[in-house]
Amino acid sequence: xxxxxxxxxxxxxxxxxxxxxxxxxxxxxxxxxxxxxxxxxxxxxxxxxxxxxxxxxxxxxxxxxxxxxxxxxxxxxxxxxxxxxxxxxxxxxxxxxxxxxxxxxxxxxxxxxxx
Amino acid sequence: xxxxxxxxxxxxxxxxxxxxxxxxxxxxxxxxxxxxxxxxxxxxxxxxxxxxxxxxxxxxxxxxxxxxxxxxxxxxxxxxxxxxxxxxxxxxxxxxxxxxxxxxxxxxxxxx
Numbered sequence: 562x563x564x565x566x567x568x569x570x571x572x573x574x575x576x577x578x579x580x581x582x583x584x585x586x587x588x589x590x591x592x593x594x595x596x597x598x599x600x601x602x603x604x605x606x607x608x609x610x611x612x613x614x615x616x617x618x619x620x621x622x623x624x625x626x627x628x629x630x631x632x633x634x635x636x637x638x639x640x641x642x643x644x645x646x647x648x649x650x651x652x653x654x655x656x657x658x659x660x661x662x663x664x665x666x667x668x669x670x671x672x673x674x675x676x
Numbered sequence: 677x678x679x680x681x682x683x684x685x686x687x688x689x690x691x692x693x694x695x696x697x698x699x700x701x702x703x704x705x706x707x708x709x710x711x712x713x714x715x716x717x718x719x720x721x722x723x724x725x726x727x728x729x730x731x732x733x734x735x736x737x738x739x740x741x742x743x744x745x746x747x748x749x750x751x752x753x754x755x756x757x758x759x760x761x762x763x764x765x766x767x768x769x770x771x772x773x774x775x776x777x778x779x780x781x782x783x784x785x786x787x788x
């Protein structure tokens with residue numbers, strides 16, 4: 562069945578440095594790749610997403626890249642700040658093929674920013 | 677404002693009891709989902725629905741059931757609660773053919 566693998570499970574970086582989280586997916590028909598951030602005790606919230614017709618997308622300090630051939634996608638956070646500490650989930654989904662679709666989530670990466 | 681809510685937010689129950697967790701959304705989304713979140717396992721899909729009277733099993737559906745009698749609600753029932761079902765449960769909804777999925781605030785369930 563569909564599967565999304567995410568690495569690393571934990572990541573600690575110095576404040577101001579960059580953080581990279583990588584994911585792979587198994588369903589070659591996936592065409593939508595969202596990233597969610599979950600702060601402690603809160604619900605997951607969408608921070609950025611990318612579609613299969615785009616190789617890279619940026620939003621301020623956050624960027625996502627997608628390699629459809631290799632079925633890899635990554636989240637890049639530059640100039641990390643304390644408020645970036647959270648659990649990050651990658652996900653993959655099909656959209657547009659039918660009226661129904663479900664999102665498959667990776668297992669999450671706990672990012673800690675060291676002062 | 678449109679929103680997605682869950683109730684109760686916290687629940688303690690005993691092994692063997694039937695428990696129902698409520699999920700209500702006011703966006704008129706056709707797609708609704710239930711996940712459980714446990715340390716080291718991320719978000720695992722329990723059941724989902726693509727519309728009224730439609731329900732489907734996710735990857736961890738044993739011991740759970742859902743029903744969809746209207747667009748707004750997808751209650752999750754634990755038929756006979758087990759300690760292994762102690763978890764945080766998130767409901768989510770997504771508009772058919774749209775992309776962003778919105779999560780409810782979560783329900784922390786403890787089965788003693």
